[in-house]
Amino acid sequence: MKSENDMATEKKILKIAKGDLKENAVWFMRQAGRYLPRYQELKGNKRFAEMMRDRETIKRISLLPLEYLKTDAIVVFTDILLPYLTMGYEVDYENKLEVKKSRMDEFDYYRELSFAIGDLQATHHEKTIIGVVGGPFTTYSYLNEKDKGGYAETKVNIASGDGKVLKNLTEEIIQFADIQARSGADVIQVFESWIGSVSENFYDNNLKRLESYFIEQIRNLGKPVIFFSEGSSHLYERLIKFHADVYSIDWRTSLSTFGKICGKCIVQGNLDPYLIGLDDERLKMEVRRIMDEGLEFTGHIFNLGHGVPTWADYRKLNMISSEVLKYGE
Secondary structure (H helix, E strand, O other): OOOOOHHHOHHHHHHHHHHOOOOOOOOOOOOOOOOOOHHHHHHHHHHHHHHHOOOOHHHHHHHHHHHHHOEEEEEEOOOOOOHHHHOOOOOEEEOEEEEEEOOOOOOOHHHHHHEEEEEEEHOOOOEEEEEEEOOOHHHHEEEHHHOOOOOOOOHHHOOOOOOOHHHHHHHHHHHHHHHHHHHOOOOEEOOOOHHHHHHHHHHHHHHHHHHHHHHHHHHOOOEEEEOOOOHHHHHHHHHHHHOOEEEEOOOOHHHHHHHHHHHHOOEEEEEOHHHOOHHHHHHHHHHHHHHHHOOOEEEEEEEOOOOOOOOHHHHHHHHHHHHHHHOOO
């Protein structure tokens, strides 16, 4: 029989995201990645797209961080570009990450993903299972960008009114989130990572309506939504109007600064991922500083301010987790 303490810590991140719990909690964006020693072993000789076809691979890599880290979440091992594969595009994962416009493949990627998430929920129901999707602007940018910087082609296409592909893609991303939510994901994290590349004026004139609609539809799935964007402090006053359940802040802006904009909201973040290489004492000081700032909010989930770098030492991440979980003792 479970103790009251065990019951209180089940689905901890889910409870924090809903505003029902204020507790120390931690997970890492891109925690199921190449930095883990056994990742290549589980990957084998499969290409990345082939991994997305295999229920067992999705499940095993989603669970892999639990072998190395104290983490309160299982992040579904998938990719934000998966909607393109279901729309008949080709995604070149092996060379330069690129979406190509011609492809015929009727494989049901969502079916295998759905089965894998169901397996995770059945066997690890005490952990919060986090589904992931890209935001419309970020996902669309992979179809457009080749060699130009600053997301030039993406911005020009959007501002020129080339809306059909973007609209269809947005609906497909919503479907992608819905599949994950119905299969057992407890929380959905939206990676609108590159929206910080647009100006306030561009956002207001070209993206505001679409982004608001998109987040509303994701929220309507009945799962808490975590919204992440990078380098977007100039847009924060606009982005908080989404009323996402949790805002994940990149490392460039302190949580305290964001708090002056959002008030008593729920936040996630935001250790600079490039500081993982610090010596242990300095790294612990950074963790405690962020935890101190997190006390200002209705809830705080510790994370990095971006995804785990491929060069990261998992032992450093585990030390960070330990420092978070014992904070305040």
